[in-house]
Amino acid sequence: MPHLAYDSVIFGFNGKQLKILVLEYHNTDFFALPGGFVKRDESVDDAVKRGLRERTGLENIYLEQFHTFGDVSRPAPDVMRTILMNNGYEVKHDYWMFDRFVSIAYYALINYEEVSPLPDELSDSINWYSLDELPSLMMDHQQIVDKALETLRENLDKKLVGMNLLPQKFTMKNLQKVYEAVLGEKLRRTSFQRKMLSKDILVRHEKLFNGGAHKAPYLYSFKSKIVKEPEKV
Amino acid sequence: MPHLAYDSVIFGFNGKQLKILVLEYHNTDFFALPGGFVKRDESVDDAVKRGLRERTGLENIYLEQFHTFGDVSRPAPDVMRTILMNNGYEVKHDYWMFDRFVSIAYYALINYEEVSPLPDELSDSINWYSLDELPSLMMDHQQIVDKALETLRENLDKKLVGMNLLPQKFTMKNLQKVYEAVLGEKLRRTSFQRKMLSKDILVRHEKLFNGGAHKAPYLYSFKSKIVKEPEKV
Numbered sequence: 222m223p224h225l226a227y228d229s230v231i232f233g234f235n236g237k238q239l240k241i242l243v244l245e246y247h248n249t250d251f252f253a254l255p256g257g258f259v260k261r262d263e264s265v266d267d268a269v270k271r272g273l274r275e276r277t278g279l280e281n282i283y284l285e286q287f288h289t290f291g292d293v294s295r296p297a298p299d300v301m302r303t304i305l306m307n308n309g310y311e312v313k314h315d316y317w318m319f320d321r322f323v324s325i326a327y328y329a330l331i332n333y334e335e336v337s338p339l340p341d342e343l344s345d346s347i348n349w350y351s352l353d354e355l356p357s358l359m360m361d362h363q364q365i366v367d368k369a370l371e372t373l374r375e376n377l378d379k380k381l382v383g384m385n386l387l388p389q390k391f392t393m394k395n396l397q398k399v400y401e402a403v404l405g406e407k408l409r410r411t412s413f414q415r416k417m418l419s420k421d422i423l424v425r426h427e428k429l430f431n432g433g434a435h436k437a438p439y440l441y442s443f444k445s446k447i448v449k450e451p452e453k454v
Numbered sequence: 455m456p457h458l459a460y461d462s463v464i465f466g467f468n469g470k471q472l473k474i475l476v477l478e479y480h481n482t483d484f485f486a487l488p489g490g491f492v493k494r495d496e497s498v499d500d501a502v503k504r505g506l507r508e509r510t511g512l513e514n515i516y517l518e519q520f521h522t523f524g525d526v527s528r529p530a531p532d533v534m535r536t537i538l539m540n541n542g543y544e545v546k547h548d549y550w551m552f553d554r555f556v557s558i559a560y561y562a563l564i565n566y567e568e569v570s571p572l573p574d575e576l577s578d579s580i581n582w583y584s585l586d587e588l589p590s591l592m593m594d595h596q597q598i599v600d601k602a603l604e605t606l607r608e609n610l611d612k613k614l615v616g617m618n619l620l621p622q623k624f625t626m627k628n629l630q631k632v633y634e635a636v637l638g639e640k641l642r643r644t645s646f647q648r649k650m651l652s653k654d655i656l657v658r659h660e661k662l663f664n665g666g667a668h669k670a671p672y673l674y675s676f677k678s679k680i681v682k683e684p685e686k687v
Contacts, residue, residue: 224457265556278675289522289558291498323498325522
């Protein structure tokens with residue numbers, strides 16, 4: 222379908238650091254979020270699911286739609302033309318990809334050590350970049366990343382429940398590491414713990430006996446009744 | 455632009471009740487949210503602003519985009535054809551309006567006593583309906599209303615700050631009425647007040663002396679530093 226595209230901001234977390242999946246197009250200096258187009262006979266959610274699989278090799282990722290970018294200034298026919306030409310495609314000047322597109326944007330938060338993204342035929346590479354080492358992204362993709370991060374930071378506790386980012390049982394320290402990576406700041410252990418416990422979203426389980434000399438921490442899991450199922454796309 | 459439409463959920467509140475602005479198309483039984491299309495040379499935000507003005511007469515309303523509806527099942531060429539025919543338009547079977555559309559949805563929350571919506575040339579009437587007396591809406595418009603309400607209920611305090619729904623200074627009771635209308639339930643006065651004061655979003659001012667015999671309530675305003683500017687469209 223002309224005029225309709227999607228972009229996906231895939232946040233990755235490995236227990237310590239927050240990263241973002243970025244691909245680089247063949248023979249260009251263009252770094253971009255994994256994105257794509259919508260087919261006539263598929264829903265937008267299905268298109269995102271398919272496109273992400275085709276472009277990155279990632280499957281079964283929980284994505285949430287967060288914003289649609291529809292500025293008049295966002296079409297970039299020159300960028301499109303360069304990508305296509307440098308991949309050996311010859312196209313006419315009125316090719317549908319050169320027209321105006323709005324982009325419906327989705328984000329996900331996954332453990333990047335559990336997946337192995339693969340570049341598609343248009344891309345040289347697909348890599349995880351730390352937030353503070355992102356390359357310069359093409360078009361309005363940096364704006365899309367900023368908005369995704371802003372959205373992820375709101376009500377993070379509710380989002381984490383459905384995301385399978387943490388193991389089913391985790392320590393307060395595990396949870397704090399996620400918050401610190403997403404918020405981009407160090408948090409005080411005692412006030413973080415107090416705040417989390419006051420939210421009534423955690424169930425406390427047995428202690429984690431790891432044989433160490435220091436005090437064993439409790440294990441927690443999320444209360445399942447507050448699970449808000451994110452859109453599975 | 456083909457394939458791109460918007461719909462707007464305009465919530466109205468008059469100090470007591472939450473209502474939604476719904477229009478009825480001429481000579482049909484179709485009730486719908488105010489919506490429209492996007493021109494080639496205008497951003498989606500501008501299209502919504504223009505469309506809302508043309509269809510309802512409302513201007514300068516703070517709208518926030520909340521979701522894009524892109525199911526394959528949502529196109530409704532028969533509905534479009536009926537609306538156009540019953541308004542005296544003859545169109546070909548492959549007219550662009552009969553094609554598939556995704557709808558970028560926006561919501562607003564305004565004081566409905568301060569505005570006078572006017573029906574456009576396609577519509578018989580445009581009226582405020584209580585949530586529990588909504589007529590049966592066409593296409594997926596009920597789903598759009600449900601999602602808008604769900605979104606409005608999340609972080610309502612942050613949303614209210616930018617919305618100019620309340621006067622600049624208001625009582626705790628004024629604020630509670632908004633919450634009760636949006637959440638659709640009665641709240642306990644003491645726990646509501648405690649919760650609001652704990653959020654650190656309010657500034658307390660002088661008491662409201664209204665000459666009554668009962669205890670004068672304090673006036674409050676929102677702390678301006680936490681103002682998160684909503685998109686003005």
